[in-house]
């Protein structure tokens with residue numbers, strides 16, 4: 001369906017309201033909507049939220065998608081669960097003068113501009129389909145077939161999917177390993193520089209920071225190396241979207257010289273699942289138009305206004321007094337939890353003591369005698385606690401802006417009980433591994449192997465063959481095997497859930 005011509009959201013809204021209600025009521029309406037953050041000392045605007053509110057308060061007869069028509073035709077149990085109001089505002093960018101996403105117009109454009117200002121970017125794009133969409137767009141827009149791109153091997157699968165699409169060739173670098181915890185650590189600037197020297201035709205450096213468990217690399221030094229060689233530098237900061245809003249958290253790559261950064265606002269920033277942002281840095285020469293065009297191709301043509309509004313709201317919240325207090329509380333809660341953990345014998349936490357830094361709000365915990373998977377099930381079944389993730393080694397706790405202090409007190413009390421030997425009778429170490437930490441043996445290019453003639457073979461028969469598929473489980477979406485890599489016995493402990501694998505036909 002063709003988009004409506006959008007001349008000015010506010011003028012249009014006022015115009016419609018004047019027709020419908022008369023000037024007096026319009027003025028009242030506008031006043032209400034503009035002052036949604038009355039209680040905040042810091043006034044923050046949220047244009048999409050305001051526009052949706054206005055649309056909600058001024059209903060029309062609806063003869064367009066979505067066909068559930070403001071929830072009237074939706075399964076009753078679902079309507080009761082989600083609530084009429086949420087269904088009422090479930091609309092896309094074609095209606096109600098809410099602006100459009102591609103091209104960005106009206107409140108959506110304004111909200112993206114406010115986000116760019118808040119995050120310190122030249123340009124911010126709102127993403128549906130998460131940071132995955134951002135990584136795909138960056139790869140599609142900025143890399144070409146055969147170009148060499150330096151990427152950390154523990155990158156999220158969305159980056160390599162992007163490289164499969166574009167045909168660019170990843171030059172893998174492996175971060176330092178934190179063996180005791182079976183996790184990847186930081187990436188050294190020296191490793192990046194050495195790899196650039198070995199591959200002088202490299203076109204881009206693309207680094208993930210922080211790791212899922214919160215290990216932070218020295219982005220400033222890596223950016224200095226990239227600038228020295230005149231190579232664009234992208235940072236997948238999916239797990240670091242709060243950093244710009246609190247001085248106790250690491251510095252965002254946008255301030256440290258990266259050209260582009262993706263943020264999963266839905267992970268820790270307070271927006272709804274699947275909503276993220278992609279920022280282009282102020283002084284970057286990256287082609288913003290190309291990125292925008294790629295996003296237009298990748299995005300749905302029916303963007304959910306609810307998700308877009310949630311991004312607008314999350315940014316407004318983080319800038320508001322209330323949001324800043326919540327973030328301050330999250331940092332305090334994290335410090336409290338860490339202090340409590342230090343005092344429990346047999347309980348350990350991953351800390352930034354060993355030449356790398358960590359994000360204080362991500363707490364990776366292990367308990368002597370228990371695998372992370374077992375600890376996860378004890379916490380869940382016996383104490384009603386759900387953690388972010390569990391590996392064979394430990395569990396990951398996120399100290400979120402939405403958690404109260406009492407949540408952390410409860411968690412620490414439970415860990416105290418667990419560590420006090422009550423659970424020795426079910427002592428059991430996992431035979432399966434969860435965090436792929438293998439150095440790849442590359443036999444074929446990523447894209448060639450992905451598009452090669454394939455056959456599906458039993459996992460055991462795949463040893464010695466070349467993988468033709470991306471094997472990456474979420475969380476954290478880090479690849480166990482990539483197309484073009486040799487499959488070896490070392491992969492087996494990570495492949496418990498797989499009976500067969502796709503391999504390149506010989």
Ligand SMILES: Cc1ncc(COP(=O)(O)O)c(C=O)c1O
Nearest residue numbers: 129130131132156236238264276
């Ligand atoms: C480092 C990293 N980048 C990108 C993504 C993709 O994010 P999203 O789930 O927002 O698509 C993830 C998801 O876990 C991730 O861990």
